[in-house]
Structures are given as C-alpha cells and as structure tokens.
Amino acid sequence: MAQKKSANSDIFDVARAAGVSISTVSRVLNHPNLVKPDTRKRIEDAIKATGYIRNRAAQMMHGRRSGTIGLVVPTIDHTIFAELIQVFSEAVEEQGFSLILATHGYDLEREYQLLRKLLEHRVDGVALIGFEHLDETYGVLESQNTPAVTMWNYASDTRIPCVGASNISAGAMAAEHLMDLGHKEIALIISSAGGNDRAADRLHGARKAMKNRGITPIAEVSTQYSVSAAKRDCLSVLETQKPTAILCGNDVIGIGAMYAAARIGLSVPKDVSIMGIGDFKGSDETEPALSTVRLPAREIGQRAAKTLGRLIAGQTDVPATWQCDVRLLPRGSTAKHEL
Amino acid sequence: MAQKKSANSDIFDVARAAGVSISTVSRVLNHPNLVKPDTRKRIEDAIKATGYIRNRAAQMMHGRRSGTIGLVVPTIDHTIFAELIQVFSEAVEEQGFSLILATHGYDLEREYQLLRKLLEHRVDGVALIGFEHLDETYGVLESQNTPAVTMWNYASDTRIPCVGASNISAGAMAAEHLMDLGHKEIALIISSAGGNDRAADRLHGARKAMKNRGITPIAEVSTQYSVSAAKRDCLSVLETQKPTAILCGNDVIGIGAMYAAARIGLSVPKDVSIMGIGDFKGSDETEPALSTVRLPAREIGQRAAKTLGRLIAGQTDVPATWQCDVRLLPRGSTAKHEL
DNA sequence: ATAATTTATGAAAACGTTTGCAAAACTATT
DNA sequence: AATAGTTTTGCAAACGTTTTCATAAATTAT
Structure with missing residues (x-):
C-alpha cells in the first residue's frame, strides 16, 4: 500500500x-x-x-542532467506544427527526455522570456522554429551554452544548428510548376503572421522563380492562416484579378482558395489552377486533391530530435545544418492552362 | 557581456x-x-x-514548487487535441507555469510510465484526457497527492476532478437531429482507437437515443481517425447499406463521408445526410458546411487550467466536476429525409 | 556625543540526492 | 586459525538555493 x-x-x-x-x-x-x-x-x-x-531536482543538484528538452513554437494548432511537434515529442521521449513545450504566438519577445524560463529549469537542450529570433535569444543560448536546434527552415550559414527544408525552394518549386503548366496570370496569396520567416521565404522564392522567367504576379495578397479568411480573400482576388492560377503560401490557404472557386462557380483545375505548399494531413483527400510541395515535417522532427540528443551527449561530429528535401506533388488541383 | x-x-x-x-x-x-x-x-x-x-532545481530543494504542470495526451496531431492543448498551454503559461507535454499514443501502460516520469520532475499538477486510465495511474496520483484534472469527458462521479463535455449527450444529440429530420436508415461510423472512451461514449449515446425512438442503426462500422480511411469505409457502407443518413463519430470522419458520397455521385444533403461530432476547425468551411455537435475545446482547456491552478494553490472550494455544454450546429450537410 | 532604533548584511542550516572513501562483513587461501 | 582479498554497507561532503538568526552599520532621538 x-x-x-x-x-x-x-x-x-x-x-x-x-x-x-x-x-x-x-x-x-x-x-x-x-x-x-x-x-x-x-x-x-x-x-x-x-x-x-x-526526485529529479535533487539529482540535478549532483550534476545529473534534468532530462528535459524545451520546445518553443509559435502555436500548436496549425496542422503542420501539430504534426511536427508530435513527431519531435515522440523522438525526444524515445531518448528518455521529457518535453517542455511553450507557445509564443509569433511574439519574439515572449519567445525570449519563455526560453529564459526553460533555462531556469535547466533544460538539457532547446528547439526553436525558424531563424527569426531576438538577438537576446541567440545570446542567452550561447552564454549558457545550451545545445539548441532550429527546425523547419534551412540555411547553410546559421547561428545555431538547423534541421529544415528550404522554404525558398518550396516557393520556387510551386511557382515553377504553375509556369511549367503554361500559367502567366498568377496570383500569390500568402499568410501574414509577423515573426514568420517561412511565409516570407516562400514568397521570396516564388517571386524570384517568376522573375527568372520574366513573369510578374498579377496580385500579391496576404491573408490569415485559416480556411475562412483565405476563402474570403481569394474570393475577391478571383473576382477582380481573374488569375489562371493561384499560388497559396500554404495548404490551408489552398483549401480556402478551392472553396472560393467553388463558390463563384469556377471549376478547379479547368478554370483556375490552385497550388498549395506544405502537404498537410488531408490535402490529398480534397476533391480534387490539392497539388502542393511537401515540407517533410516528420523527417525534420525526427532528425532534429536526433541532432539535439547528440549535441546534448557532447558528440562533436554532429552536422550543423541538415537539409531535408522538398518535393513537388502535382495532383488534381493544377492543370495545363488552356488558351 | x-x-x-x-x-x-x-x-x-x-x-x-x-x-x-x-x-x-x-x-x-x-x-x-x-x-x-x-x-x-x-x-x-x-x-x-x-x-x-x-536554478529552479535548487529552489525546489527549499520547498519552492517546480512551476511545471504535466499534460499527458493520446496524440497531438488530431485537430481537436491540438486545439485543446494550445488553449491549455496558454492558460497554464499565463499562470506562470511551464508545461511538460507527453503523448502516449492510446497506450495506457505508457501513459502510466510517462506520468511517473512527470512525477519524478515533481510537476505541481497533472492533466489527463478522459477517464480511461490504469488503476495504477489513479493510484499514484492519489498516493503522491498531486493535484490532477481530467479534460474532455464529463461525468458526475469521478475519481479525479474533471472538466469536460458529455460525449454521451453529444452522440445522442447528433442522433436526435437526424431522427428529427425524419431519417430512419442511419449508419453509425465511429473511430476505433483503443483506450478511447470518447468514441465509445458517443456511440453509446447515439444508440440509446435511437433505441428510445425504436430505431436500429442499419450499420455500425468502425474506422480510423483519418479522412482517407473514413472515405474508404464510408464508400462501402454507402454502396451496400444505402443509408439515408450517416452519423459520424467525429468531424474528420464526417469529411471523409462527404468525399465518399461525392465520389459515388450522391449529393449531400439531398441523397444522404451527413452528421459529424466535434466542430473542428474548418468544419464550417466545407461545401456544404458540415452539420455537427460542438465540443467546446477552448472552454474546456481554459476551465481545466483554471481548476488545476486552484487545486495547486490549495484552494478548497474548487468544483470537482465541471460540465461544458455541447451544442447542436445544424449546417448544410443534413436535411429532411424525402420519401 | 551616546543610547536606542532601524536598516542592511552575512553565517549557517536545510532541502534530497549521489558518490568517494573507509569500515565492516564475508570468502577464499594458506 | 590467521591472513589476504572481496563484497557489502555506511558516513559525510557536495550540489545551488532560501531563509532564520545574529551582527554590523546607519539613522534617529536624547
């Protein structure tokens, strides 16, 4: 008893x-x-x-590690982050760590404060999303020499190790696909949350790819990360700009765009092609299935957890950057532009 | 410096x-x-x-609380849990706690082990999902007298305080709605994850409501929690049983059912009515919008965090059970049955 | 200027572990 | 039966804080 x-x-x-x-x-x-x-x-x-x-706290006093890893994300309830967090959490638990999770809601100052709190708990390692962080954030990680990784974005020169995919490539790949299909009247609809370098990168990649072929977007609209907001904003773009294709900053927007098209009686992909980015859960189940560029959330989460584990174990042969490939998934929502 | x-x-x-x-x-x-x-x-x-x-660990040695709250969930990447976790996490952070999150993948033994690990960290409180837990799980919470709440399900007699909605009512409410519309040929499609008393409760509620009116489900099929699995399984039900209405255990299944209907050329709601449960993000954006019963995730998460905070603070006037209302949301996917 | 307060600081104990070292209890060897 | 070696156990220090109590310094009142 x-x-x-x-x-x-x-x-x-x-x-x-x-x-x-x-x-x-x-x-x-x-x-x-x-x-x-x-x-x-x-x-x-x-x-x-x-x-x-x-009592872990007492053990810690003896130099035992805390056995915790901190993860700070903008939000949990975006499909794609939920997937990433799930995978990361599993991978981290498998290595025997507990996960301390915090959400900053795209507020970088808040992110810094949350990180400090994690450091008070003496987390053995920290994972963040993307590269856009306060200078203090990088600084405190360095001065406390706490192992850290960045997930989701990729860049070859980073202040802390990263595991991610290139959102620039993703944006470019999506644009290429539409242009390959003969589209010239392309509208860009991206999500606008501040402190979000992913959306900016995708936009940037798409713009650059288009510029390379001498095509200018006929519209650039920013919207919220929600099906309903996207639907509303796409509606007006479809009505006023008459694009032959819409490149959406992520799959949620893509789905909103498909509903918007349905609403005003445009058939996808015959009248308008719709392209997403992300390959969220369910994107392949829409009718027609959404063409998109896959951002490999599972691979990123797993790899990041492994990298962090190695960093914590003091291994020195840990690659500082790891690029996961994005992949074009042409599906039913895009088709050749008919003249 | x-x-x-x-x-x-x-x-x-x-x-x-x-x-x-x-x-x-x-x-x-x-x-x-x-x-x-x-x-x-x-x-x-x-x-x-x-x-x-x-160093929190050192402070703890003096009787300071750890400032952490543990949350153990089946999984993160089901829309509805993501929403719940997000809200809970925010509410908990607002009270100055850090959140330690663990996922058990519907394995109750694993849940118990994860809980023990949380207790090693001396979390100040714990939140779990639903009532289905190992006896050891309840036991250890009691013997360590760690404040705990259960989220999501509601019952009036519980071993630990709960904040939730009645899945039985939700199931019944969904069934009532279909019967009110004149449907008699109703198929039940529910998700089957083991260690999931929510699905069982909804099924139970639906069955009971139907029995009260002397109606027997023409089919009871279990499927996975995924649009594609649901689509596949609904397809066969629609083809073989010809129901006039499908009652789905959750909105994801509901969406799968709508695609299935579309696939075989049945028009919703004219040829078949489709009813979900949950009111997930995006359920009101489908075409037609999915009729459903709302399970108030935000309210539950917030309330549970507040309850747990009070329990931790040693307040004694904390209600041991808290029921959040479910609400019928009739939308476009259900309609009167035409003879 | 001195005594009586008040304010500011430091010394040391306590919290719950782990571990190096030393002692005690066995075992094996002669 | 005594010695050497091995296994098992206990003592006490250390980890990084907070806080009580005592003392020193500054202030106020005489």
Whole structure:
C-alpha cells in the first residue's frame, strides 16, 4: 500500500522502512549490482511500500542532467506544427527526455522570456522554429551554452544548428510548376503572421522563380492562416484579378482558395489552377486533391530530435545544418492552362 | 557581456562579482526591497554581467514548487487535441507555469510510465484526457497527492476532478437531429482507437437515443481517425447499406463521408445526410458546411487550467466536476429525409 | 556625543540526492 | 586459525538555493 503521509516520501523513509542507510537505497536505484540481492529485494519492497518516487531536482543538484528538452513554437494548432511537434515529442521521449513545450504566438519577445524560463529549469537542450529570433535569444543560448536546434527552415550559414527544408525552394518549386503548366496570370496569396520567416521565404522564392522567367504576379495578397479568411480573400482576388492560377503560401490557404472557386462557380483545375505548399494531413483527400510541395515535417522532427540528443551527449561530429528535401506533388488541383 | 566560463554561473559568481554575500544576492532576487538600493544596483549589474539564471532545481530543494504542470495526451496531431492543448498551454503559461507535454499514443501502460516520469520532475499538477486510465495511474496520483484534472469527458462521479463535455449527450444529440429530420436508415461510423472512451461514449449515446425512438442503426462500422480511411469505409457502407443518413463519430470522419458520397455521385444533403461530432476547425468551411455537435475545446482547456491552478494553490472550494455544454450546429450537410 | 532604533548584511542550516572513501562483513587461501 | 582479498554497507561532503538568526552599520532621538 502506498502510504498516505502528507509529504511525499523520500529516500530516508525508504531507508528506514528497509533498515538500511540511504546510500544503499540510492545504490539500488543507480547501481543495483553493487548491493546484495537480499538487501536489494528488501529495499525494492520498501520502495513500493512507501510509494517513493525519485526526485529529479535533487539529482540535478549532483550534476545529473534534468532530462528535459524545451520546445518553443509559435502555436500548436496549425496542422503542420501539430504534426511536427508530435513527431519531435515522440523522438525526444524515445531518448528518455521529457518535453517542455511553450507557445509564443509569433511574439519574439515572449519567445525570449519563455526560453529564459526553460533555462531556469535547466533544460538539457532547446528547439526553436525558424531563424527569426531576438538577438537576446541567440545570446542567452550561447552564454549558457545550451545545445539548441532550429527546425523547419534551412540555411547553410546559421547561428545555431538547423534541421529544415528550404522554404525558398518550396516557393520556387510551386511557382515553377504553375509556369511549367503554361500559367502567366498568377496570383500569390500568402499568410501574414509577423515573426514568420517561412511565409516570407516562400514568397521570396516564388517571386524570384517568376522573375527568372520574366513573369510578374498579377496580385500579391496576404491573408490569415485559416480556411475562412483565405476563402474570403481569394474570393475577391478571383473576382477582380481573374488569375489562371493561384499560388497559396500554404495548404490551408489552398483549401480556402478551392472553396472560393467553388463558390463563384469556377471549376478547379479547368478554370483556375490552385497550388498549395506544405502537404498537410488531408490535402490529398480534397476533391480534387490539392497539388502542393511537401515540407517533410516528420523527417525534420525526427532528425532534429536526433541532432539535439547528440549535441546534448557532447558528440562533436554532429552536422550543423541538415537539409531535408522538398518535393513537388502535382495532383488534381493544377492543370495545363488552356488558351 | 555574458561570461563564457565553461560551467554556468551560480549565485556565488554573482556574489563575488558584486562583492557581497550570496544571501544578499538571493534577497535581491526574492525580496528586493530588503536591500539597499545602492547594493541592489550593483548586484543587478553583476547578474547581467555574469549571465546568471536562477536554478529552479535548487529552489525546489527549499520547498519552492517546480512551476511545471504535466499534460499527458493520446496524440497531438488530431485537430481537436491540438486545439485543446494550445488553449491549455496558454492558460497554464499565463499562470506562470511551464508545461511538460507527453503523448502516449492510446497506450495506457505508457501513459502510466510517462506520468511517473512527470512525477519524478515533481510537476505541481497533472492533466489527463478522459477517464480511461490504469488503476495504477489513479493510484499514484492519489498516493503522491498531486493535484490532477481530467479534460474532455464529463461525468458526475469521478475519481479525479474533471472538466469536460458529455460525449454521451453529444452522440445522442447528433442522433436526435437526424431522427428529427425524419431519417430512419442511419449508419453509425465511429473511430476505433483503443483506450478511447470518447468514441465509445458517443456511440453509446447515439444508440440509446435511437433505441428510445425504436430505431436500429442499419450499420455500425468502425474506422480510423483519418479522412482517407473514413472515405474508404464510408464508400462501402454507402454502396451496400444505402443509408439515408450517416452519423459520424467525429468531424474528420464526417469529411471523409462527404468525399465518399461525392465520389459515388450522391449529393449531400439531398441523397444522404451527413452528421459529424466535434466542430473542428474548418468544419464550417466545407461545401456544404458540415452539420455537427460542438465540443467546446477552448472552454474546456481554459476551465481545466483554471481548476488545476486552484487545486495547486490549495484552494478548497474548487468544483470537482465541471460540465461544458455541447451544442447542436445544424449546417448544410443534413436535411429532411424525402420519401 | 551616546543610547536606542532601524536598516542592511552575512553565517549557517536545510532541502534530497549521489558518490568517494573507509569500515565492516564475508570468502577464499594458506 | 590467521591472513589476504572481496563484497557489502555506511558516513559525510557536495550540489545551488532560501531563509532564520545574529551582527554590523546607519539613522534617529536624547
């Protein structure tokens, strides 16, 4: 029976119950083979009887790592982050760490404050999203020399190790696809959250690819990350600008765009092609299925967790940057432009 | 400048840098008004100079709470959990706690192990999803007397405090709606993850409501939580059973059902009505918009965080159960059954 | 100027572990 | 039966804080 004492039982309670010293109890927990099987059994029983649970905080005082990893994200409830967090969380747990998660809502000052709190907890490592952070954020990670990774974006020269895909390539790839299909009247609809360098990169990539072929977007509209906002904003673009194709900054916007087209009686892809970026869960199930560029969330999350684990273990041969490939997924929502 | 010493600086480093004792440094941090403005300034400068960050583990040794709350969920990347976690996380951060998040993938033994790990970290409180947990899970929470809440499900007699909605009511409400519209040939499609009492409750509620009116489901099919699986399974139901209405265990299945209907040329809601449960993000944006029963994720998350905060603060007047209302949202995907 | 307050600081104990070292209890060897 | 070696155990220090209590310094009142 677990005891009902008001305070939680500690190693002394166990020692008392087993009639040994606390050293021996500690040894059962940490180096079981150093203690006589007989005594060990007695102590293990005492542990059960007292309901003793080790205190990480006290262990930490001895230089044991905290066994926690901090993850700071803009938000959880964007499909794509949810997927990434899920994978990262699993990978981190598998390595025996607990995950401390915090959300800053695209507020970089807040991100810094949350990071400081994580550091008070002496997290063994930290993962952040993207490269856009306060200088203080980078600074504190360096001065506390806490292992850190950045997920999602890729760049070859980074202040902290990164695992990600190039949003610039993704944007470019999406634009190329539309242009390859013969589209010239292309509208760009991107999401606008501040502190979000992903959207900016994709836009940038798309613009550049188009410029290379001498094509100018007939519209650049920013909208919110939500199907309804995207639907509303695409509606007006479709009505006023009559694009033959819409390049959407992410799949959620892409889905909004498809509904907008349906609403005003345009058929996708016959009357208008719609291109997403991301390959979110469900994007391949729409009718027609959404053409998009896959950002490999699973691979990124797993790789980042592995990298962080190695950094924490003090390994030195850890690649500082890791690029995961984006991939074009042409599906039903895009088609050749008919003259 | 933050110092680059190999080990992180501690309170002694600060004391040395400021030429005072560690007691005074500690006082600056905890009771600033007890120290001479002059000295305080000097110490604050030293803190900046050394890059000192308080060590929560050491504070804990003095009886300070850990400032963490544990949340164990089946998974993050189901829309509805993502929403719940997001809200809970915000509410918990607002109260000054950090959130330790763990996912068990519907494995209750794993849930128990994760919980134990959280308790090693001496989380101040714990939140779980639903009522289906190992006996050991309940036991350890009680024996460690750790404040805990259960989110999502509601019941009036619970072993630990709960904040949730009645999935039984939700199931019943969805069934009532279809029957009110004159449907008698109703198929039930629910998701089947083990360790998931939500789905079971909804099914149960729906069955009971139907039985009350003497109607028997013409089919009961279980599927996975994914648009594609649901689409596939609904396809066969639609073809073989010819229901006039499908009651789906959640909105994701509902969306799969709509695609399935579209695929075989059935018009929603004219040929078949489709009813979801949940009101996930985006459910009101489909074409036609999905009729559903709203499960108030935001309200639940906020309320649960508040309840847990109070429990941790030792307040005694905290309601042990809190029911959030489910609400019928009739939209375009359901209509009167035409004979 | 001295005594009586008040304010500011420091010394040391406590929190719950782990571990190096030393002592005690066995075992094996002569 | 005594010695050497091995295994098992306990003592005490260390980890980084906070806080109580005591003392020193500054202020105020005489």
